[in-house]
Amino acid sequence: MKKIMALLLVLSVVFMTACSSSTTESEVGAEVSGNASYPMTVVDQAGREVTIESEPQRLVSSYYITSSLFIALGIDDRIVGIESEPYKRNIYELSAPELLDLPWVGSPKDFDFEACVALEPDLVVLPLRLSDVADKLEKLDIDVLLVNPENEAGLIAMTELVATATNTSERGQELIAFIERVKTVLNDSLGDAQPVSVYLTGNSDFLSTSPKGMYQSDMIALAGGKNVAAEIDDTYWVEVSYEQVLVWNPQYIILAANAEYDVDSVMNDESLSICDAVINGNVYKLPAEAEAWDSPVPGTILGSLWLANVLYPDKITDEQCYDLIEEFYETFYGFSYSSITTAEAA
Amino acid sequence: MCALFLLSLFVGKYPFTIEGLLAGDERQWLVFKMLRLSRSIVGVAGGFALGVAGYIYQTVFRNSLASPDIIGVASGASAGAAFGILFFAESLMVTVSAFGGAFLAVVFTLLLASIDRSGRNSTVILAGIAVHAFAQTILMSLKLIADPEKELASIEYWIMGSLNGINSSSIGINVALIVISMIILIVLHRQALILASDEGEAKMLGLNVNGSRLLVLMTATVAVASVVSMTGLISFVGLVAPHVAKRLTRNNSISTMVLCGIVGACLLEAADILARSVAATELPVSIFTSIIGVPFLVFIIFKGGKGHE
Amino acid sequence: MSNKALISARDLSSGYGKKQILSDVNLDVNANEIVALLGANGCGKTTLIKTLCKIIPGSGEVLIKGEDASSWSARKFAQNCSLVPQKSGISIDITVLDVVLMGFNPFLYLLGRPTRNMLAEAEKLLDLFGIADRKYDSFQTLSEGQKQLVIIARALVTDTSVVFMDEPESSLDFSVRYDMMNTLREQIVGKDKCALVSLHDVNLALNFCDKLLLIKDGKISSVIDVHSEDRSSMEQKLQSIYGSVRLMPVMDEAGKESLIMVKA
Numbered sequence: 001m002k003k004i005m006a007l008l009l010v011l012s013v014v015f016m017t018a019c020s021s022s023t024t025e026s027e028v029g030a031e032v033s034g035n036a037s038y039p040m041t042v043v044d045q046a047g048r049e050v051t052i053e054s055e056p057q058r059l060v061s062s063y064y065i066t067s068s069l070f071i072a073l074g075i076d077d078r079i080v081g082i083e084s085e086p087y088k089r090n091i092y093e094l095s096a097p098e099l100l101d102l103p104w105v106g107s108p109k110d111f112d113f114e115a116c117v118a119l120e121p122d123l124v125v126l127p128l129r130l131s132d133v134a135d136k137l138e139k140l141d142i143d144v145l146l147v148n149p150e151n152e153a154g155l156i157a158m159t160e161l162v163a164t165a166t167n168t169s170e171r172g173q174e175l176i177a178f179i180e181r182v183k184t185v186l187n188d189s190l191g192d193a194q195p196v197s198v199y200l201t202g203n204s205d206f207l208s209t210s211p212k213g214m215y216q217s218d219m220i221a222l223a224g225g226k227n228v229a230a231e232i233d234d235t236y237w238v239e240v241s242y243e244q245v246l247v248w249n250p251q252y253i254i255l256a257a258n259a260e261y262d263v264d265s266v267m268n269d270e271s272l273s274i275c276d277a278v279i280n281g282n283v284y285k286l287p288a289e290a291e292a293w294d295s296p297v298p299g300t301i302l303g304s305l306w307l308a309n310v311l312y313p314d315k316i317t318d319e320q321c322y323d324l325i326e327e328f329y330e331t332f333y334g335f336s337y338s339s340i341t342t343a344e345a346a
Numbered sequence: 347m348c349a350l351f352l353l354s355l356f357v358g359k360y361p362f363t364i365e366g367l368l369a370g371d372e373r374q375w376l377v378f379k380m381l382r383l384s385r386s387i388v389g390v391a392g393g394f395a396l397g398v399a400g401y402i403y404q405t406v407f408r409n410s411l412a413s414p415d416i417i418g419v420a421s422g423a424s425a426g427a428a429f430g431i432l433f434f435a436e437s438l439m440v441t442v443s444a445f446g447g448a449f450l451a452v453v454f455t456l457l458l459a460s461i462d463r464s465g466r467n468s469t470v471i472l473a474g475i476a477v478h479a480f481a482q483t484i485l486m487s488l489k490l491i492a493d494p495e496k497e498l499a500s501i502e503y504w505i506m507g508s509l510n511g512i513n514s515s516s517i518g519i520n521v522a523l524i525v526i527s528m529i530i531l532i533v534l535h536r537q538a539l540i541l542a543s544d545e546g547e548a549k550m551l552g553l554n555v556n557g558s559r560l561l562v563l564m565t566a567t568v569a570v571a572s573v574v575s576m577t578g579l580i581s582f583v584g585l586v587a588p589h590v591a592k593r594l595t596r597n598n599s600i601s602t603m604v605l606c607g608i609v610g611a612c613l614l615e616a617a618d619i620l621a622r623s624v625a626a627t628e629l630p631v632s633i634f635t636s637i638i639g640v641p642f643l644v645f646i647i648f649k650g651g652k653g654h655e
Numbered sequence: 656m657s658n659k660a661l662i663s664a665r666d667l668s669s670g671y672g673k674k675q676i677l678s679d680v681n682l683d684v685n686a687n688e689i690v691a692l693l694g695a696n697g698c699g700k701t702t703l704i705k706t707l708c709k710i711i712p713g714s715g716e717v718l719i720k721g722e723d724a725s726s727w728s729a730r731k732f733a734q735n736c737s738l739v740p741q742k743s744g745i746s747i748d749i750t751v752l753d754v755v756l757m758g759f760n761p762f763l764y765l766l767g768r769p770t771r772n773m774l775a776e777a778e779k780l781l782d783l784f785g786i787a788d789r790k791y792d793s794f795q796t797l798s799e800g801q802k803q804l805v806i807i808a809r810a811l812v813t814d815t816s817v818v819f820m821d822e823p824e825s826s827l828d829f830s831v832r833y834d835m836m837n838t839l840r841e842q843i844v845g846k847d848k849c850a851l852v853s854l855h856d857v858n859l860a861l862n863f864c865d866k867l868l869l870i871k872d873g874k875i876s877s878v879i880d881v882h883s884e885d886r887s888s889m890e891q892k893l894q895s896i897y898g899s900v901r902l903m904p905v906m907d908e909a910g911k912e913s914l915i916m917v918k919a
Binding site for chain 1: 373376377381493496497499500503508510511622629
């Protein structure tokens with residue numbers, strides 16, 4: 001099953017890239033809207049062919065990742081419905097406060113079909129696991145794109161897909177280019193670095209961690225670290241024991257951005273007191289001021305950047321790190337990251 | 347049980363060497379004392395407590411299907427834990443909250459049952475079912491407002507039960523409570539047996555029926571709450587251990603009660619050894635209590651059936 | 656042999672919920688006496704016994720050995736009175752011997768265990784009832800009659816002054832009934848104890864009891880003194896409960912006369 005999924009994904013990525021490159025060539029460079037020609041047919045990340053009749057003006061996103069992507073693509077003003085409890089995500093308040101007042105359409109866990117239909121959307125973007133909802137919406141003549149940004153390639157493919165469908169390919173390419181740029185910086189700076197071992201904790205509990213198949217594992221690798229839990233072949237948070245953590249004896253412990261516990265609770269846990277990371281005080285929590293970078297939001301590359309700065313402060317300097325973060329949010333989200341972090345510090 | 351306990355001491359992720367321990371390797375000793383030993387102790391003590399408590403519930407309610415959940419203990423603990431996970435992040439508070447939930451559920455059950463002056467056992471069970479349903483509703487509501495990424499996952503994992511989070515600093519009070527309640531229950535064994543007869547009959551055997559029943563049930567509940575507040579829900583041990591023990595002895599003497607504890611301890615310890623060693627990750631212990639418990643029970647039934655022909 | 660009243664009830668009334676079953680019952684059971692409660696089904700025999708045992712609440716006064724028992728603890732009450740219920744509620748696997756030893760519970764302290772003497776006493780009674788060979792078997796494996804005998808043994812194993820029995824003969828065989836009543840007399844008469852026994856079998860009552868209380872509609876309608884009353888007077892009283900019945904004298908080989916009731 002996993003293999004089939006992966007195959008589908010690769011195929012769709014290949015197809016997508018082909019698709020989007022053809023549209024990019026013909027672009028003239030409008031501010032937000034390009035001049036893609038409708039009707040257009042795209043293949044989404046579930047491999048479905050979707051024909052979009054005209055440039056979608058009423059968008060619904062049931063997933064914070066796609067909502068954030070809409071903002072980055074500059075089309076947040078077209079969103080008419082958003083996932084439940086948007087106030088939990090700082091990024092909306094910072095970048096697109098008007099989203100907080102939109103009607104909710106539920107979450108990927110319990111999608112509110114009727115609320116969504118009532119909004120009369122042109123295009124609904126749903127995560128892959130809501131494919132049965134997609135079929136139902138299609139019957140009502142509502143276009144649906146299924147996206148699956150669960151790894152980096154998936155994120156890029158999602159960006160291209162959504163950008164193409166919404167006629168914002170140029171902006172999408174800028175976003176992808178930024179991601180590539182940060183990756184290059186990381187690769188260039190960390191090329192010869194000795195990998196340090198990192199234990200990344202889960203949101204609910206510091207004995208849950210991200211195994212090989214999880215997005216977080218890639219994030220650590222990009223930052224030059226070695227995910228100690230990569231030996232576990234799984235795709236979702238797994239529970240491990242104290243003993244296992246002590247066997248791994250990571251040099252760094254990184255707490256998930258949305259962790260419910262703090263650095264102190266890890267530092268003060270008696271059972272971890274003989275772990276190198278704790279002994280050396282190398283326990284950090286991913287920043288959550290703007291977004292949780294350990295989830296595949298458009299700005300997720302910043303998680304690797306931040307982590308590289310933590311792991312190798314002499315190779316990725318504070319300045320390098322925070323300049324890029326600043327640039328990212330200025331460019332794509334229209335606010336100053338440094339001003340919110342300094343405001344919070346004050 | 348002893349063999350399983352010893353085995354449990356030497357199965358786990360952290361590699362111990364006999365030489366290392368004997369040579370006094372400080373790191374090995376620390377891990378051994380702090381984690382392995384306490385986990386093994388909780389496995390044995392917790393299993394024992396669940397087995398004995400199951401025996402007490404089945405005896406006092408005269409219902410061979412009675413388990414801690416019949417008077418709302420388990421669901422109360424779950425709701426309490428969920429509450430703790432949602433409103434206090436700290437793990438100690440989750441333990442306290444689970445304990446409180448379990449206890450509150452039982453107090454509530456017994457209060458509800460005491461409205462009916464006749465004090466029939468069936469009233470307690472009915473009240474227990476009501477409280478159980480109510481606690482489930484609270485749990486469901488809490489799950490609904492929980493963040494699916496973080497809190498919901500914690501609640502789900504808690505409900506599945508695991509001995510993973512245990513370390514030496516967190517078990518002291520609970521293990522002490524378990525030991526105390528086990529002693530009390532062993533002392534009260536005679537009373538518990540008399541409670542298994544009719545209300546009037548028990549009274550005419552010199553028992554303050556309501557008082558004794560309250561004391562015995564509360565003690566058993568303290569034991570169960572002490573276990574589940576540390577480990578999360580552990581299914582099946584409290585149900586199957588008494589059946590196995592009773593099938594083996596065919597009576598309800600005090601040795602049967604102790605045997606219930608021993609069977610429970612073996613079951614939980616064996617299940618935990620598997621839970622921590624089968625996969626690279628920690629698995630919920632309840633999976634294994636059922637996997638081991640069911641065939642064992644079937645085997646005992648089969649053997650018992652033949653013996654009576 | 657003293658003759659003081661061990662059980663006295665004054666103006667005893669009780670019932671279930673709003674339904675009153677017993678009204679204004681007065682009775683005395685003296686030491687060394689076995690008193691039978693007779694009456695049709697549903698007349699209130701069981702209710703009377705349960706009320707006397709404080710299992711169901713009632714109004715009026717119950718004196719046990721001349722003392723007001725209403726304030727006694729369950730333990731003190733059980734040290735003075737034991738009960739054979741109509742049917743035991745024991746539904747778990749427990750050895751026969753352990754059931755009989757339950758009788759000693761009111762005399763044991765929290766940590767106490769039955770002594771060797773208690774054990775011997777229990778085994779003696781089981782032997783008397785002919786079920787000594789089953790003493791380590793589960794109570795559940797016994798026949799109904801055997802179960803009944805075990806419960807009777809449990810009530811007699813201690814020397815409580817008062818023994819209440821609710822239809823103890825109901826599931827016993829013809830001859831076992833007589834053995835059981837004989838054993839009961841041995842345990843009661845001459846030991847300053849007394850027993851109040853509800854019975855279906857009037858002939859058992861006529862032959863083994865000293866007084867018969869005839870109950871009708873929750874009241875004691877008449878009392879028969881087996882030892883002093885003449886046959887026609889007894890017959891008359893029994894007819895008020897059982898309809899057209901006759902009392903027939905029978906003579907055993909030793910020339911001792913006894914009465915049996917037959918339906919005319």
